[in-house]
Amino acid sequence: MRQQDQFIHLVRLAWDLHMRGVSAAVDLPKSKEPTLVLPRTVDTIKIMALLQNGQWFFTWGRGREQRVSAMAEEAAERVWELAQ
Incomplete structure (x- = not known):
């Protein structure tokens, strides 16, 4: 059930980003936590x-910021700013 809740939060965030013109994809790996993937020119951001x-x-790193x-x-x- 926890992973389903994670998925719901990530899809909601993906939709909000979509409304701001940002492409994102929810990754559902078989044996890991779901993540929201934001492809960028330089690198890829994974949000959990x-x-x-x-x-x-x-979260997209270890620090409070x-x-x-x-x-x-x-x-x-906040996440949209990362995608820029």
Whole structure:
């Protein structure tokens, strides 16, 4: 069930990014966590949806500045900035 919740959050983020003109794909590997893949010219960003202390976050690195609450209004905007 947890991976299904991750998928739902990632699809919602993908749609919000799509509305901002960003291409993204949800990757559902067989034995790993689902990720949102943002292809860029230089590299690819992989975003995960993680549950911590009962709250969902999008994360794309290890630092606090590399995560945002999945329910935050600015979540798609923060990720959109990465895609630029």
